[in-house]
Amino acid sequence: xxxxIYNTLDRKKELFVPLNPPFVGLYVCGPxxxxxxxxxxxxxxxxxDLLFRLLQNLNYKVRYVRNITDVGHLENDSDEGEDKVAxxxxxxxxxxxxxxxxxxxxxxxxxxxxxVLPPSIEPQASGHIIxxxxxxxxxxxxxxxxxSNGSVYFDVEKYNRKFHYGKLSGRVLEEMIAASxxxxxxxxxxHSADFALWKKASPEHIMRWNSPWSVGFPGWHLECSxxxxxxxxxxxxxxxxxMDLMFPHHECEIAQSTAALKHESVRxxxxxxxxxxxxxxxxxxxxNFITLEELFTGNHKLLEKAYAxxxxxxxxxxxxxxxxxxxxxxxxxxxxKGLDRLLKAVSTLKKIKPSSESTVDVSSLKKECMEALCxxxxxxxxxxxxxxxxxxxxxxxxxxxxxTQEDLDKLSNDMHExxxxxxxxxxxxxxxxxNLVSGLVxxxxxxxxxxxxxxxxATSDKIRNELQNMGVVVKDRKDGYxxxxx
Amino acid sequence: xxxxIYNTLDRKKELFVPLNPPFVGLYVCGPxxxxxxxxxxxxxxxxxDLLFRLLQNLNYKVRYVRNITDVGHLENDSDEGEDKVAxxxxxxxxxxxxxxxxxxxxxxxxxxxxxVLPPSIEPQASGHIIxxxxxxxxxxxxxxxxxSNGSVYFDVEKYNRKFHYGKLSGRVLEEMIAASxxxxxxxxxxHSADFALWKKASPEHIMRWNSPWSVGFPGWHLECSxxxxxxxxxxxxxxxxxMDLMFPHHECEIAQSTAALKHESVRxxxxxxxxxxxxxxxxxxxxNFITLEELFTGNHKLLEKAYAxxxxxxxxxxxxxxxxxxxxxxxxxxxxKGLDRLLKAVSTLKKIKPSSESTVDVSSLKKECMEALCxxxxxxxxxxxxxxxxxxxxxxxxxxxxxTQEDLDKLSNDMHExxxxxxxxxxxxxxxxxNLVSGLVxxxxxxxxxxxxxxxxATSDKIRNELQNMGVVVKDRKDGYxxxxx
Numbered sequence: 001x002x003x004x005i006y007n008t009l010d011r012k013k014e015l016f017v018p019l020n021p022p023f024v025g026l027y028v029c030g031p032x033x034x035x036x037x038x039x040x041x042x043x044x045x046x047x048x049d050l051l052f053r054l055l056q057n058l059n060y061k062v063r064y065v066r067n068i069t070d071v072g073h074l075e076n077d078s079d080e081g082e083d084k085v086a087x088x089x090x091x092x093x094x095x096x097x098x099x100x101x102x103x104x105x106x107x108x109x110x111x112x113x114x115x116v117l118p119p120s121i122e123p124q125a126s127g128h129i130i131x132x133x134x135x136x137x138x139x140x141x142x143x144x145x146x147x148s149n150g151s152v153y154f155d156v157e158k159y160n161r162k163f164h165y166g167k168l169s170g171r172v173l174e175e176m177i178a179a180s181x182x183x184x185x186x187x188x189x190x191h192s193a194d195f196a197l198w199k200k201a202s203p204e205h206i207m208r209w210n211s212p213w214s215v216g217f218p219g220w221h222l223e224c225s226x227x228x229x230x231x232x233x234x235x236x237x238x239x240x241x242x243m244d245l246m247f248p249h250h251e252c253e254i255a256q257s258t259a260a261l262k263h264e265s266v267r268x269x270x271x272x273x274x275x276x277x278x279x280x281x282x283x284x285x286x287x288n289f290i291t292l293e294e295l296f297t298g299n300h301k302l303l304e305k306a307y308a309x310x311x312x313x314x315x316x317x318x319x320x321x322x323x324x325x326x327x328x329x330x331x332x333x334x335x336x337k338g339l340d341r342l343l344k345a346v347s348t349l350k351k352i353k354p355s356s357e358s359t360v361d362v363s364s365l366k367k368e369c370m371e372a373l374c375x376x377x378x379x380x381x382x383x384x385x386x387x388x389x390x391x392x393x394x395x396x397x398x399x400x401x402x403x404t405q406e407d408l409d410k411l412s413n414d415m416h417e418x419x420x421x422x423x424x425x426x427x428x429x430x431x432x433x434x435n436l437v438s439g440l441v442x443x444x445x446x447x448x449x450x451x452x453x454x455x456x457x458a459t460s461d462k463i464r465n466e467l468q469n470m471g472v473v474v475k476d477r478k479d480g481y482x483x484x485x486x
Numbered sequence: 487x488x489x490x491i492y493n494t495l496d497r498k499k500e501l502f503v504p505l506n507p508p509f510v511g512l513y514v515c516g517p518x519x520x521x522x523x524x525x526x527x528x529x530x531x532x533x534x535d536l537l538f539r540l541l542q543n544l545n546y547k548v549r550y551v552r553n554i555t556d557v558g559h560l561e562n563d564s565d566e567g568e569d570k571v572a573x574x575x576x577x578x579x580x581x582x583x584x585x586x587x588x589x590x591x592x593x594x595x596x597x598x599x600x601x602v603l604p605p606s607i608e609p610q611a612s613g614h615i616i617x618x619x620x621x622x623x624x625x626x627x628x629x630x631x632x633x634s635n636g637s638v639y640f641d642v643e644k645y646n647r648k649f650h651y652g653k654l655s656g657r658v659l660e661e662m663i664a665a666s667x668x669x670x671x672x673x674x675x676x677h678s679a680d681f682a683l684w685k686k687a688s689p690e691h692i693m694r695w696n697s698p699w700s701v702g703f704p705g706w707h708l709e710c711s712x713x714x715x716x717x718x719x720x721x722x723x724x725x726x727x728x729m730d731l732m733f734p735h736h737e738c739e740i741a742q743s744t745a746a747l748k749h750e751s752v753r754x755x756x757x758x759x760x761x762x763x764x765x766x767x768x769x770x771x772x773x774n775f776i777t778l779e780e781l782f783t784g785n786h787k788l789l790e791k792a793y794a795x796x797x798x799x800x801x802x803x804x805x806x807x808x809x810x811x812x813x814x815x816x817x818x819x820x821x822x823k824g825l826d827r828l829l830k831a832v833s834t835l836k837k838i839k840p841s842s843e844s845t846v847d848v849s850s851l852k853k854e855c856m857e858a859l860c861x862x863x864x865x866x867x868x869x870x871x872x873x874x875x876x877x878x879x880x881x882x883x884x885x886x887x888x889x890t891q892e893d894l895d896k897l898s899n900d901m902h903e904x905x906x907x908x909x910x911x912x913x914x915x916x917x918x919x920x921n922l923v924s925g926l927v928x929x930x931x932x933x934x935x936x937x938x939x940x941x942x943x944a945t946s947d948k949i950r951n952e953l954q955n956m957g958v959v960v961k962d963r964k965d966g967y968x969x970x971x972x
Contacts, residue, residue: 063584095717097607098549105604118591121583127613130695209616231581344970351968436971439956440926443949447933463929470925482837484830485922 003058003374005238006322008246008269009168013376016268018237024060025236026052027228027266029245030122032069033103034084036291037110039275039327040242040282046313046424047272047321047377048240049116053422054373065231066119068107070100071126071207072199073220077248079196080187083217086207096207097126110292113309115426121231125223129209132218132226135260136197136211144259148188150200150214156193159255165193168254168269169247195252197222221252229257229265239266243273272321277302278328290327304329307336310428314339317379317423338387343427345390346419348397349412355402362407365389366414373422386418441472445481448474489544489860491724492808494732494755495654499862502754504723510546511722512538513714513752515731516608518555519589520570522777523596525761525813526728526768532799532910533758533807533863534726535602539908540859551717552605554593556586557612557693558685559706563734565682566673569703572693582693583612596778599795601910607717611709615695618704618712621746622683622697630745634674636686636700642679645741651679654740654755655733681738683708707738715743715751725752729759758807763788764814776813790815793822796914800825803865803909824873829913831876832905834883835898841888848893851875852900859908872904927958931967934960 003016018024028048031041048066055062075081082090089096104124111118125132136152139145144159145152156165160173173193180192196219201208208215228236241250250269257265274281277288290300298306315335319325365385372381389411395401403411419425444463451459464474471486489502504510514534517527534552541548561567568576575582590610597604611618622638625631630645631638642651646659659679666678682705687694694701714722727736736755743751760767763774776786784792801821805811851871858867875897881887889897905911930949937945950960957972 063581095549095607097609097717101604101607118587121581121587123583124610124613127610130615130619133616134696210620231583347970436923436956436958437926440923440930440958443952443956444926444930444933447930447949463933466929470922470929472922472926484833 001058001370001374003054004376005268005270006376008271009266014268016237018060019235019267022059022061024055024062024238025232026055026062026064026238026240027224027232027236028064028066028119028239029224029241029249030066030068031103031107032073032084033100033107034073034088035103036293037103037107038282038289038291039277039295041107041110042114042292042312043275043316043321043325044240044242044272045111045116046114046316048270049424050317050321050373050377050379050422051238051240051270052117052119053424054377057417057422058374063121063232064119065121065123065228067224067227068100068104068122068124069220069223070097070104070124072218072223077220079189079199079219083205083207086205089206100124100126106293113292113296114313115310115424117424123227123231125218125227126207128223128227128230129218131230132222133198133211135222135226135229135256136218138260139197139256142259142262144255145197146190147213148190150216151188151196152198152213153189153194154197154252154255154259155190156195156255157191159259163255163258165255166251169251171247171251195219195221195248197256221249222256224249225253225256225260225265228253229261233265234261235263235265235267238268238270240270240272243271246271270321273324276324276326279326302329304333307332308428310426311336311339314342314425317425318383320380321377339425341390342383342386342419343425345393346415346427348393349408349415352393352396352403352408354405354408356404358403358407359401360392360396360403360407362403362411362414365411366418369414369418369422379423382418382423386415389415441467441483445474445483449480487544487856487860489540490862491754491756492862493753494757500754502723504546505721505753508545508547510541510548510724511718512541512548512550512724512726513710513718513722514550514552514605514725515710515727515735516552516554517589517593518559518570519586519593520559520574521589522779523589523593524768524775524777525763525781527593527596528600528778528798529761529802529807529811530726530728530758531597531602532600532802534756535910536803536807536859536863536865536908537724537726537756538603538605539910540863543903543908544860549607549718550605551607551609551714553710553713554586554590554608554610555706555709556583556590556610558704558709563706565675565685565705569691569693572691575692586610586612592779599778599782600799601796601912603910609713609717611704611713612693614709614713614716615704617716618708619684619697621708621712621715621742622704624746625683625742628745628748630741631683632676633699634676636702637674637682638684638699639675639680640683640738640741640745641676642681642741643677645745649741649744651741652737655737657733657737681705681707681734683742707735708742710735711739711742711746711751714739715747719751720747721749721751721753723752724754724756726756726758729757732757756807759810762810762812765812788815791819793818794914796912797822797825800828800911803911804869806866807863825911827876828869828872828905829911831879832901832913834879835894835901838879838882838889838894840891840894842890844889844893845887846878846882846889846893848889848897848900851897852904855900855904855908865909868904868909872901875901927953927969931960931969935966 004013005016006013052062052064070085073084075084085100086096089099092099145154159165165173176193198211198213198216198218200214200216207217254264280286280288282288288302294300295307295312296309311332315332318335368385369382372378396403448460448463467474473484473486475482490499491502492499538548538550556571559570561570571586572582575585578585631640645651651659662679684697684699684702684704686700686702693703740750766772766774768774774788780786781793781798782795797818801818804821854871855868858864882889934946934949953960959970959972961968
């Protein structure tokens with residue numbers, strides 16, 4: 001099936017043609033691990049998890065690399081200021097890697113809750129200093145960087161004379177320079193648009209490595225160029241990330257890779273759009289910053305209740321990844337109801353009794369869902385198609401339509417494949433039911449007490465034996481009963 | 487409370503005195519990630535998880551570093567032959583880091599099943615090449631290593647003239663050399679006992695980095711010296727690992743750190759003993775190699791059934807970590823029964839009715855358990871003490887002994903603290919009960935059908951409403967009923 005991707009480079013949908021089929025190389029920018037995973041992490045993770053699952057379903061062998069930024073990402077994404085991870089470490093009086101490890105673990109746990117598959121390789125920036133140094137050497141050799149006072153900067157103007165700095169984001173270098181408030185000559189940079197490849201560490205900077213230029217640390221943008229080249233090669237298929245990373249991060253990645261390799265490395269750039277909260281941009285200063293744990297527990301002043309991880313996933317999939325998505329209690333509650341209807345219909349499939357003929361055409365479900373998904377990941381249209389089938393499944397169950405065993409098997413397989421394998425939803429409804437078990441057993445034992453009080457020993461014994469067979473051991477006591485699971 | 491550790495360096499129990507209380511630095515050798523986690527991984531992980539939990543319970547602030555070996559560990563733990571991870575990658579036609587990531591994920595999942603806490607920092611060897619190169623430079627400068635044909639070797643004989651190579655394992659260098667089958671002059675090494683710090687990569691070697699000596703990769707032993715120094719400092723408190731790592735791995739670590747830092751870095755060396763299977767050493771060639779997944783599923787010819795992760799954990803804790811431990815179906819089944827009795831007693835605590843006086847002395851439980859654990863992690867004695875209390879808890883429940891509310895609260899707190907927080911056990915008995923819920927609901931609805939057939943509408947409605955309150959929605963059908971969870 002033809003698979004089309006909207007390529008940010010050309011601002012249009014293009015047929016996806018992998019470089020080396022059946023292999024596909026996919027790189028996605030992962031988290032900077034200095035805080036708890038939040039809503040802004042969920043959207044790219046789920047978007048590119050859908051892509052990863054879909055490509056695998058289309059029989060591609062995907063090497064999916066999603067990095068972890070644990071060094072070099074300075075405050076305000078700038079070239080000055082404190083390292084985000086190191087700052088958190090200073091505030092918490094911990095070793096930076098202890099902070100990074102803590103938030104890496106939190107991120108991985110959250111991804112598991114959201115049923116996001118682990119990537120094939122999850123490299124850390126601090127674990128690839130040597131690869132970054134090697135790349136800086138090549139960029140210097142090729143003449144697109146300069147050393148200044150122990151730091152190394154990328155020479156954007158020189159690069160722009162031969163290549164096109166701004167091709168991804170559509171920004172124009174002259175305008176960027178004019179709009180810049182940096183005054184040339186006040187920093188180690190020659191020009192305000194230049195960006196750091198290597199920064200000399202100030203004495204109080206704790207994350208530092210030896211390099212040919214100084215004891216220091218790599219610039220933020222460099223890790224992705226170095227690690228994607230290492231693990232996916234000098235050219236690879238797809239690079240994804242949030243739209244907020246398009247400039248400067250991805251623009252700088254293109255410049256770095258082009259300056260080092262003399263050609264571009266990424267063929268398809270994909271960007272997911274942003275999330276808003278009740279119509280506002282999410283931000284710590286706005287008080288509407290919601291972590292995933294807060295969503296899962298409902299513990300935030302903007303939340304009317306807790307929302308299960310699958311509700312979040314479904315909510316995100318219900319919008320196209322290139323549309324903005326607004327979080328509100330109403331929208332999340334609607335997603336929760338919708339997901340519930342969908343999962344119930346999947347369970348209902350088991351209860352449908354087959355007929356000798358079919359009044360429904362089961363071939364349309366998978367075909368239409370796959371067509372939608374292969375049209376630049378149009379998950380909302382695929383989900384609409386699923387709901388069409390929810391209606392039909394309920395009709396089948398009520399006997400208002402008929403289906404043969406063979407068609408029922410196909411319908412069931414296709415439904416499972418789309419809902420669970422590709423969309424990556426999961427039925428958590430019966431997972432956490434410790435209280436339910438206790439409630440049900442107590443209810444049964446009260447019925448039994450009632451029978452005993454009526455001297456209905458047959459019923460009392462029958463209940464006791466049936467429970468015993470299910471592994472529930474009942475011990476009668478003078479004032480009632482005890483029970484426990486075998 | 488005084489905490490005593492058996493220090494392998496001196497072959498005796500010593501009072502544990504941390505370098506910088508309340509901080510404790512703990513380093514443990516983690517897995518080489520080229521295969522599924524197996525029984526041999528479970529014992530050190532659980533042993534040092536117990537240590538980590540106990541130290542935290544004693545109010546130490548522990549920085550626990552457990553590394554991941556993803557490069558440099560050659561076949562047969564030697565200085566020649568193929569890299570274990572790279573070999574697996576070649577066989578599976580994958581990028582080495584894809585293999586490493588896969589088995590890292592498998593290892594982490596298994597550790598979660600075993601309720602092993604994640605360490606504070608989990609550094610990868612391939613992520614610390616630059617730190618290893620820096621350490622080699624210092625060892626070369628200090629005169630305890632030499633370059634040979636692009637590789638760098640540690641000069642064991644020269645080191646042994648000033649320090650003592652063999653002090654941890656008790657081996658004698660002269661005997662090692664005499665017993666060696668290596669002929670001097672046939673490799674790049676000067677002497678057979680020397681070991682690689684850096685190896686020049688052969689053309690087919692895929693994991694390779696630039697260094698001052700060659701494009702190559704670090705020797706296996708070096709990563710632990712480099713990463714422990716980086717994250718725990720030039721001197722730290724405790725280094726743990728399996729007894730099989732004592733020589734050559736830990737002996738070489740001591741030599742490297744001493745040669746680089748001019749003093750030893752580890753104060754207490756702890757080694758867990760080995761696991762045997764039905765009395766035999768575990769080995770792939772012996773056909774008795776059991777992965778953790780095989781244990782959890784029972785899918786291995788030597789296993790009569792599946793054993794839950796908590797059974798494995800409890801089984802390992804029932805032996806002292808310095809004793810050998812023999813796995814057999816009988817022993818595992820006994821552990822399963824014992825754990826069940828222990829966890830049931832913990833649940834029984836909730837059902838005990840307090841009296842106005844106590845006939846039991848609840849102060850002994852925690853005191854005796856902690857004394858045992860602080861005596862070089864004597865978990866079997868702590869567990870024996872717990873079983874003493876299982877007996878007493880059952881007597882309390884049967885009314886054969888009495889306890890006040892205050893004592894019951896203390897007993898309950900102490901029992902939870904020892905069993906769950908320190909020993910790290912977990913009650914999984916009610917976790918997976920989807921079938922049980924279905925069975926119980928069906929049982930109740932059959933009782934209801936029975937009531938309906940007797941035209942006992944009151945009971946029928948009562949059951950329906952009670953189920954509804956618990957979130958079980960009943961839908962009557964002409965041929966019976968449907969139900970679903972809300």
